[in-house]
Amino acid sequence: xxxxxxxRAAAGGxxxxxxxxxxxxxxxxxxxxxxGGGRGQxxxxxxxxxxxxxxxxxxxxxxxxxxxxxxxxxxxGKYETGQLFLHSVFGYRGIVLFPWQARLYDRDVxxxxxxxxxxxxxxxxxxxxxxxxxxxxVLIDARDCPHISQRSQTEAVTFxxxxxxxxxxxxxxxxxYVSHEDILPYxxxxxxxxxxxxxxxxxxxxxxxxxPFVARDTLCxxxxxxxxxxxxxxxxxxxxxxxxxxxxxxxxxMREAQNSHVYWWRYCIRLENLDSEVVQLRERxxxxxxxxxxxxxxxGRGVVGREPVLSKEQPAFxxxxxxxxxxxxGHMWGTFRFERPDGSHFDVRIPPFSxxxxxxxxxxxxGLHW
Numbered sequence: 500x501x502x503x504x505x506x507r508a509a510a511g512g513x514x515x516x517x518x519x520x521x522x523x524x525x526x527x528x529x530x531x532x533x534x535g536g537g538r539g540q541x542x543x544x545x546x547x548x549x550x551x552x553x554x555x556x557x558x559x560x561x562x563x564x565x566x567x568x569x570x571x572x573x574x575x576g577k578y579e580t581g582q583l584f585l586h587s588v589f590g591y592r593g594i595v596l597f598p599w600q601a602r603l604y605d606r607d608v609x610x611x612x613x614x615x616x617x618x619x620x621x622x623x624x625x626x627x628x629x630x631x632x633x634x635x636x637v638l639i640d641a642r643d644c645p646h647i648s649q650r651s652q653t654e655a656v657t658f659x660x661x662x663x664x665x666x667x668x669x670x671x672x673x674x675x676y677v678s679h680e681d682i683l684p685y686x687x688x689x690x691x692x693x694x695x696x697x698x699x700x701x702x703x704x705x706x707x708x709x710x711p712f713v714a715r716d717t718l719c720x721x722x723x724x725x726x727x728x729x730x731x732x733x734x735x736x737x738x739x740x741x742x743x744x745x746x747x748x749x750x751x752x753m754r755e756a757q758n759s760h761v762y763w764w765r766y767c768i769r770l771e772n773l774d775s776e777v778v779q780l781r782e783r784x785x786x787x788x789x790x791x792x793x794x795x796x797x798x799g800r801g802v803v804g805r806e807p808v809l810s811k812e813q814p815a816f817x818x819x820x821x822x823x824x825x826x827x828x829g830h831m832w833g834t835f836r837f838e839r840p841d842g843s844h845f846d847v848r849i850p851p852f853s854x855x856x857x858x859x860x861x862x863x864x865x866g867l868h869w
Contacts, residue, residue, distance in 0.1 A: 566592065567687035577633055578682055581702060581712030583692055584637075585683040588771075588815045589651045591643035593675070594693045594712065595682075596636040596701060597722060599731040601747075602629035606737040606850050634731050635682065636722075638695045639673040651675075651817040652803070657765055658728055659752045673697075676731055676747065676767065686710065727857050728752065737850035741774035742809070742837060746852050751821075753856065761823050764854050768802070769817040770835070770847075772809035779808045780816070781844070782836040791826035802835075827856040 567583060578584070582595040604627045644653040656674040673695050690704045701718035705711055722729070728751060735746045751763040772778060785797040800806065807816040822831065832851035838844050 567685040567692070570684040570686055572682065572684060578635065578684060579710060580714045581710040583685050583687055583710065585685060586677060587681045587683050589647050591647050592640040592693060593637040593677070594702070596638060596718060599634045599636065601632050601634050601731050601734045603632035603734045603736065604629045604850070629733070632734060633679040635677045636729065637675050637677050638693055638697060639675055641673055641694045644673060650813060650815065652819055656729070657751070657819070657821070659754060659763055733852065735850040735852045737848050738773065739847040740845055741772065742778065742847040743771040743773055744835070744847060744849050745769040746850055748852050748854060750856055759825055761825060762827055762856050763821060763823045765819055765821045767817065767819045769815060770807070770809060772814045775811045777808060777810045777840055778837045780806055780835055781838050783833065784836070785831060785833040787822060787829065787831050789824045789826045789829040822854070824854065829854040
Protein backbone atom coordinates (compact mmCIF):
# COMPACT_ATOMS: atom_id res chain seq x y z
CA UNK A 500 0.00 0.00 0.00
CA UNK A 501 2.49 2.66 -1.15
CA UNK A 502 1.78 6.37 -0.73
CA UNK A 503 0.12 8.02 -3.70
CA UNK A 504 -2.19 5.17 -4.66
CA UNK A 505 -5.91 5.65 -4.50
CA UNK A 506 -7.80 3.87 -1.74
CA ARG A 507 -10.82 2.48 -3.51
CA ALA A 508 -13.74 0.29 -2.56
CA ALA A 509 -16.69 -1.43 -4.23
CA ALA A 510 -19.78 0.76 -3.96
CA GLY A 511 -23.49 0.35 -4.58
CA GLY A 512 -25.01 0.55 -8.03
CA UNK A 513 -24.92 4.33 -8.47
CA UNK A 514 -22.52 7.11 -7.56
CA UNK A 515 -23.71 9.60 -4.95
CA UNK A 516 -23.25 13.24 -5.91
CA UNK A 517 -20.61 15.05 -3.87
CA UNK A 518 -22.72 16.94 -1.32
CA UNK A 519 -19.91 18.69 0.50
CA UNK A 520 -17.70 20.03 -2.26
CA UNK A 521 -15.70 18.65 -5.15
CA UNK A 522 -14.18 15.66 -3.31
CA UNK A 523 -15.68 12.30 -4.40
CA UNK A 524 -18.02 10.89 -1.77
CA UNK A 525 -16.64 7.83 0.07
CA UNK A 526 -18.17 4.49 -0.77
CA UNK A 527 -18.65 1.31 1.27
CA UNK A 528 -15.34 -0.55 1.69
CA UNK A 529 -16.32 -3.91 0.33
CA UNK A 530 -14.09 -6.36 -1.51
CA UNK A 531 -13.87 -6.30 -5.29
CA UNK A 532 -16.12 -9.36 -5.43
CA UNK A 533 -18.84 -7.53 -3.54
CA UNK A 534 -18.63 -10.24 -0.91
CA GLY A 535 -19.11 -7.98 2.09
CA GLY A 536 -16.28 -7.70 4.59
CA GLY A 537 -13.58 -8.36 2.00
CA ARG A 538 -10.15 -6.86 2.14
CA GLY A 539 -9.76 -3.20 1.21
CA GLN A 540 -8.74 -2.78 -2.42
CA UNK A 541 -5.62 -0.91 -3.51
CA UNK A 542 -5.75 0.14 -7.14
CA UNK A 543 -3.51 2.46 -9.19
CA UNK A 544 -4.67 6.08 -9.06
CA UNK A 545 -6.83 7.12 -12.00
CA UNK A 546 -8.59 10.33 -13.03
CA UNK A 547 -12.13 10.59 -11.60
CA UNK A 548 -13.70 10.40 -15.04
CA UNK A 549 -12.11 7.05 -15.88
CA UNK A 550 -14.69 4.33 -16.46
CA UNK A 551 -15.15 1.75 -13.69
CA UNK A 552 -14.00 -1.84 -14.04
CA UNK A 553 -15.43 -3.83 -16.95
CA UNK A 554 -18.59 -5.69 -16.01
CA UNK A 555 -16.89 -9.08 -16.29
CA UNK A 556 -14.45 -8.08 -13.52
CA UNK A 557 -16.93 -6.72 -11.01
CA UNK A 558 -20.26 -7.78 -9.54
CA UNK A 559 -23.34 -6.56 -11.33
CA UNK A 560 -24.44 -3.07 -10.31
CA UNK A 561 -21.28 -2.26 -8.34
CA UNK A 562 -18.45 0.11 -9.14
CA UNK A 563 -15.17 1.15 -7.54
CA UNK A 564 -14.98 4.67 -6.18
CA UNK A 565 -12.11 6.62 -4.68
CA UNK A 566 -12.45 7.23 -0.94
CA UNK A 567 -9.00 8.71 -0.32
CA UNK A 568 -5.28 8.18 -0.78
CA UNK A 569 -3.39 5.45 1.04
CA UNK A 570 -0.54 6.42 3.34
CA UNK A 571 2.42 4.28 4.29
CA UNK A 572 1.54 2.06 7.29
CA UNK A 573 3.50 2.90 10.43
CA UNK A 574 6.13 0.32 11.29
CA UNK A 575 6.99 2.18 14.49
CA GLY A 576 4.98 4.43 16.77
CA LYS A 577 1.23 4.83 17.07
CA TYR A 578 -1.51 6.30 14.89
CA GLU A 579 -3.00 9.51 16.20
CA THR A 580 -6.59 10.38 17.05
CA GLY A 581 -8.39 11.19 13.80
CA GLN A 582 -6.45 8.77 11.58
CA LEU A 583 -8.64 7.42 8.77
CA PHE A 584 -8.09 3.77 7.82
CA LEU A 585 -9.41 0.72 6.03
CA HIS A 586 -9.50 -2.49 8.08
CA SER A 587 -7.06 -4.89 6.43
CA VAL A 588 -9.22 -7.96 7.12
CA PHE A 589 -12.84 -6.78 7.20
CA GLY A 590 -12.45 -3.92 4.73
CA TYR A 591 -14.54 -1.30 6.51
CA ARG A 592 -13.70 2.40 6.72
CA GLY A 593 -13.00 3.73 10.19
CA ILE A 594 -11.34 6.45 12.21
CA VAL A 595 -9.09 6.14 15.27
CA LEU A 596 -10.43 7.59 18.52
CA PHE A 597 -7.53 6.70 20.84
CA PRO A 598 -4.98 3.91 21.42
CA TRP A 599 -4.85 1.23 24.12
CA GLN A 600 -1.63 -0.43 25.26
CA ALA A 601 -2.42 -4.11 25.83
CA ARG A 602 -0.42 -7.14 26.94
CA LEU A 603 -0.45 -9.74 24.15
CA TYR A 604 -0.05 -13.34 25.32
CA ASP A 605 0.78 -15.23 22.13
CA ARG A 606 0.98 -18.99 22.70
CA ASP A 607 2.40 -19.46 19.21
CA VAL A 608 5.59 -17.64 20.18
CA UNK A 609 8.24 -19.74 21.91
CA UNK A 610 8.75 -18.70 25.52
CA UNK A 611 12.03 -19.02 27.44
CA UNK A 612 10.00 -20.72 30.18
CA UNK A 613 9.40 -24.27 28.99
CA UNK A 614 8.06 -26.06 32.04
CA UNK A 615 4.36 -26.71 32.49
CA UNK A 616 2.38 -24.95 35.18
CA UNK A 617 -0.98 -25.43 36.84
CA UNK A 618 -3.04 -22.26 36.73
CA UNK A 619 -5.91 -21.37 39.04
CA UNK A 620 -8.34 -23.24 36.84
CA UNK A 621 -6.50 -26.47 37.55
CA UNK A 622 -5.54 -27.36 33.97
CA UNK A 623 -2.00 -27.62 32.69
CA UNK A 624 -0.72 -24.87 30.42
CA UNK A 625 2.59 -23.54 29.22
CA UNK A 626 3.84 -20.25 30.59
CA UNK A 627 3.33 -17.39 28.17
CA UNK A 628 5.12 -14.10 28.56
CA UNK A 629 3.08 -11.08 27.51
CA UNK A 630 4.44 -8.31 25.33
CA UNK A 631 3.10 -4.81 24.81
CA UNK A 632 0.91 -4.39 21.74
CA UNK A 633 -1.09 -1.40 20.48
CA UNK A 634 -4.82 -1.59 19.80
CA UNK A 635 -7.15 1.26 18.85
CA UNK A 636 -10.65 2.28 19.81
CA VAL A 637 -12.28 3.15 16.49
CA LEU A 638 -15.54 4.22 14.90
CA ILE A 639 -16.86 2.13 11.98
CA ASP A 640 -18.51 3.91 9.06
CA ALA A 641 -22.24 3.15 9.32
CA ARG A 642 -22.49 2.70 5.54
CA ASP A 643 -20.15 -0.29 5.78
CA CYS A 644 -21.84 -2.06 8.69
CA PRO A 645 -24.43 -3.93 6.56
CA HIS A 646 -21.64 -5.33 4.38
CA ILE A 647 -19.52 -6.70 7.23
CA SER A 648 -22.27 -7.91 9.55
CA GLN A 649 -21.87 -11.51 8.39
CA ARG A 650 -18.15 -11.47 9.21
CA SER A 651 -17.85 -9.18 12.21
CA GLN A 652 -20.32 -7.94 14.80
CA THR A 653 -20.49 -4.16 14.69
CA GLU A 654 -21.59 -3.93 18.34
CA ALA A 655 -18.33 -5.03 19.96
CA VAL A 656 -18.75 -2.68 22.94
CA THR A 657 -21.49 -3.27 25.51
CA PHE A 658 -22.17 -1.87 28.98
CA UNK A 659 -24.28 -2.96 31.91
CA UNK A 660 -27.47 -0.96 32.08
CA UNK A 661 -27.75 1.01 35.31
CA UNK A 662 -31.18 -0.04 36.60
CA UNK A 663 -32.92 -2.83 38.45
CA UNK A 664 -32.59 -5.51 35.76
CA UNK A 665 -29.15 -6.92 36.56
CA UNK A 666 -28.97 -8.74 33.20
CA UNK A 667 -29.75 -5.72 31.02
CA UNK A 668 -27.04 -4.62 28.58
CA UNK A 669 -26.79 -1.81 26.11
CA UNK A 670 -24.49 -1.57 23.12
CA UNK A 671 -22.76 1.20 21.20
CA UNK A 672 -23.07 0.33 17.50
CA UNK A 673 -20.06 0.82 15.27
CA UNK A 674 -17.41 0.95 18.01
CA UNK A 675 -14.57 -1.54 17.58
CA TYR A 676 -11.07 -2.48 18.75
CA VAL A 677 -8.45 -2.82 16.01
CA SER A 678 -4.89 -4.14 16.23
CA HIS A 679 -2.09 -1.92 14.92
CA GLU A 680 -1.24 -4.26 12.05
CA ASP A 681 -4.86 -4.24 10.81
CA ILE A 682 -4.76 -0.48 10.13
CA LEU A 683 -4.37 0.58 6.47
CA PRO A 684 -4.11 4.37 6.86
CA TYR A 685 -5.44 6.78 4.27
CA UNK A 686 -6.21 10.48 3.95
CA UNK A 687 -9.27 12.23 2.54
CA UNK A 688 -10.22 15.78 1.65
CA UNK A 689 -13.76 15.18 2.89
CA UNK A 690 -14.47 17.10 6.11
CA UNK A 691 -16.90 14.39 7.27
CA UNK A 692 -15.41 11.21 5.76
CA UNK A 693 -17.00 8.81 8.27
CA UNK A 694 -20.72 8.46 8.84
CA UNK A 695 -21.34 7.63 12.49
CA UNK A 696 -23.67 9.25 15.02
CA UNK A 697 -20.70 9.97 17.32
CA UNK A 698 -18.32 11.33 14.66
CA UNK A 699 -19.19 15.01 15.01
CA UNK A 700 -19.72 14.68 18.76
CA UNK A 701 -16.21 13.30 19.25
CA UNK A 702 -14.16 14.88 16.45
CA UNK A 703 -13.88 18.17 14.56
CA UNK A 704 -12.13 19.16 11.37
CA UNK A 705 -8.95 21.23 11.64
CA UNK A 706 -7.07 21.64 8.36
CA UNK A 707 -3.94 22.79 10.20
CA UNK A 708 -3.51 19.40 11.87
CA UNK A 709 -2.24 16.05 10.57
CA UNK A 710 -4.47 14.12 10.53
CA PRO A 711 -7.00 16.97 10.18
CA PHE A 712 -9.49 15.55 12.72
CA VAL A 713 -8.93 16.40 16.38
CA ALA A 714 -10.63 15.27 19.58
CA ARG A 715 -13.38 17.40 21.03
CA ASP A 716 -13.64 17.83 24.78
CA THR A 717 -16.61 15.42 24.69
CA LEU A 718 -14.35 12.58 23.48
CA CYS A 719 -11.81 13.21 26.24
CA UNK A 720 -14.54 13.38 28.88
CA UNK A 721 -16.23 10.22 27.57
CA UNK A 722 -12.95 8.30 27.54
CA UNK A 723 -12.12 9.38 31.08
CA UNK A 724 -15.59 8.57 32.44
CA UNK A 725 -15.86 5.16 30.80
CA UNK A 726 -12.18 4.18 30.96
CA UNK A 727 -12.67 1.23 33.36
CA UNK A 728 -15.28 -0.38 31.08
CA UNK A 729 -13.57 0.37 27.76
CA UNK A 730 -9.96 -0.40 28.61
CA UNK A 731 -8.37 -3.25 26.73
CA UNK A 732 -5.62 -4.77 28.91
CA UNK A 733 -4.98 -8.41 27.93
CA UNK A 734 -5.09 -10.17 24.55
CA UNK A 735 -4.69 -13.96 24.19
CA UNK A 736 -3.82 -15.74 20.96
CA UNK A 737 -3.26 -19.36 19.91
CA UNK A 738 -3.16 -21.24 16.58
CA UNK A 739 -4.24 -24.84 15.98
CA UNK A 740 -4.01 -26.41 12.51
CA UNK A 741 -3.79 -22.97 10.86
CA UNK A 742 -6.85 -21.61 12.68
CA UNK A 743 -5.85 -18.69 14.88
CA UNK A 744 -8.06 -17.73 17.82
CA UNK A 745 -7.68 -14.32 19.48
CA UNK A 746 -9.56 -13.52 22.69
CA UNK A 747 -9.93 -10.11 24.39
CA UNK A 748 -11.77 -10.10 27.74
CA UNK A 749 -13.31 -6.97 29.29
CA UNK A 750 -14.63 -6.48 32.80
CA UNK A 751 -18.08 -4.85 32.73
CA UNK A 752 -18.88 -4.38 36.39
CA MET A 753 -20.83 -5.92 39.27
CA ARG A 754 -24.53 -6.01 40.01
CA GLU A 755 -26.46 -7.21 43.04
CA ALA A 756 -29.06 -9.86 42.37
CA GLN A 757 -31.07 -11.82 44.95
CA ASN A 758 -28.77 -10.82 47.79
CA SER A 759 -25.61 -11.87 45.94
CA HIS A 760 -23.03 -10.16 43.77
CA VAL A 761 -22.90 -11.00 40.07
CA TYR A 762 -19.77 -10.01 38.12
CA TRP A 763 -19.98 -9.51 34.35
CA TRP A 764 -17.44 -9.73 31.55
CA ARG A 765 -17.67 -9.52 27.80
CA TYR A 766 -15.15 -11.22 25.55
CA CYS A 767 -14.38 -10.57 21.89
CA ILE A 768 -13.19 -13.50 19.78
CA ARG A 769 -11.66 -13.46 16.33
CA LEU A 770 -11.23 -16.63 14.28
CA GLU A 771 -8.80 -16.55 11.34
CA ASN A 772 -8.08 -19.21 8.75
CA LEU A 773 -4.39 -18.92 7.85
CA ASP A 774 -4.67 -21.70 5.22
CA SER A 775 -6.41 -21.92 1.85
CA GLU A 776 -8.59 -24.89 2.81
CA VAL A 777 -12.23 -24.02 3.49
CA VAL A 778 -13.43 -24.94 6.99
CA GLN A 779 -16.66 -24.38 8.91
CA LEU A 780 -17.15 -23.88 12.63
CA ARG A 781 -19.66 -26.41 13.94
CA GLU A 782 -19.46 -26.53 17.74
CA ARG A 783 -18.13 -24.71 20.78
CA UNK A 784 -17.00 -26.28 24.06
CA UNK A 785 -16.30 -23.97 26.99
CA UNK A 786 -14.99 -24.61 30.48
CA UNK A 787 -15.65 -21.78 32.94
CA UNK A 788 -13.95 -21.83 36.33
CA UNK A 789 -15.06 -19.47 39.09
CA UNK A 790 -13.01 -18.47 42.12
CA UNK A 791 -16.00 -19.62 44.18
CA UNK A 792 -14.98 -23.16 43.24
CA UNK A 793 -17.47 -23.99 40.51
CA UNK A 794 -16.51 -25.43 37.11
CA UNK A 795 -19.12 -25.11 34.38
CA UNK A 796 -19.12 -26.83 30.99
CA UNK A 797 -20.95 -25.24 28.06
CA UNK A 798 -21.45 -27.01 24.72
CA GLY A 799 -23.44 -25.84 21.74
CA ARG A 800 -23.77 -25.47 18.00
CA GLY A 801 -21.77 -22.68 16.41
CA VAL A 802 -21.32 -19.27 18.03
CA VAL A 803 -23.90 -16.46 18.46
CA GLY A 804 -26.34 -18.48 16.38
CA ARG A 805 -23.99 -18.90 13.42
CA GLU A 806 -21.71 -21.54 11.96
CA PRO A 807 -19.30 -19.36 9.98
CA VAL A 808 -17.32 -20.61 6.99
CA LEU A 809 -13.68 -19.49 6.86
CA SER A 810 -12.19 -19.47 3.36
CA LYS A 811 -9.33 -17.83 1.50
CA GLU A 812 -11.72 -15.09 0.32
CA GLN A 813 -13.40 -14.67 3.73
CA PRO A 814 -10.71 -15.82 6.20
CA ALA A 815 -12.00 -14.27 9.44
CA PHE A 816 -15.02 -14.08 11.72
CA UNK A 817 -15.32 -11.88 14.81
CA UNK A 818 -17.96 -11.85 17.54
CA UNK A 819 -18.60 -10.85 21.15
CA UNK A 820 -20.35 -12.62 23.98
CA UNK A 821 -20.80 -12.31 27.74
CA UNK A 822 -20.29 -14.34 30.90
CA UNK A 823 -21.25 -13.75 34.53
CA UNK A 824 -19.85 -15.27 37.74
CA UNK A 825 -20.81 -15.08 41.38
CA UNK A 826 -17.16 -14.46 42.19
CA UNK A 827 -14.80 -11.58 41.46
CA UNK A 828 -12.52 -13.63 39.21
CA GLY A 829 -12.22 -16.84 37.23
CA HIS A 830 -10.84 -18.45 34.08
CA MET A 831 -12.21 -19.62 30.73
CA TRP A 832 -10.80 -21.96 28.11
CA GLY A 833 -12.09 -24.49 25.61
CA THR A 834 -12.21 -25.60 21.98
CA PHE A 835 -14.01 -24.89 18.72
CA ARG A 836 -14.83 -27.87 16.51
CA PHE A 837 -14.36 -27.27 12.78
CA GLU A 838 -15.42 -29.35 9.79
CA ARG A 839 -13.37 -29.85 6.59
CA PRO A 840 -14.88 -30.24 3.10
CA ASP A 841 -14.43 -34.04 3.31
CA GLY A 842 -16.58 -34.18 6.45
CA SER A 843 -13.75 -34.77 8.91
CA HIS A 844 -13.54 -32.70 12.10
CA PHE A 845 -10.78 -31.17 14.19
CA ASP A 846 -10.66 -29.20 17.43
CA VAL A 847 -9.10 -25.75 17.72
CA ARG A 848 -7.91 -24.61 21.12
CA ILE A 849 -9.27 -21.44 22.70
CA PRO A 850 -6.38 -19.94 24.70
CA PRO A 851 -7.08 -19.83 28.44
CA PHE A 852 -7.75 -16.34 29.75
CA SER A 853 -8.45 -14.77 33.12
CA UNK A 854 -11.61 -13.01 34.18
CA UNK A 855 -10.51 -10.30 36.61
CA UNK A 856 -12.58 -7.59 38.24
CA UNK A 857 -11.46 -4.05 38.95
CA UNK A 858 -10.62 -3.76 42.63
CA UNK A 859 -11.19 0.01 42.61
CA UNK A 860 -14.54 -0.36 40.89
CA UNK A 861 -16.73 2.66 40.54
CA UNK A 862 -20.35 2.78 39.44
CA UNK A 863 -20.67 1.38 35.91
CA UNK A 864 -21.75 3.92 33.28
CA UNK A 865 -25.42 4.73 33.02
CA GLY A 866 -25.31 5.86 29.40
CA LEU A 867 -23.53 8.07 26.93
CA HIS A 868 -22.83 11.15 29.01
CA TRP A 869 -20.99 14.11 27.52
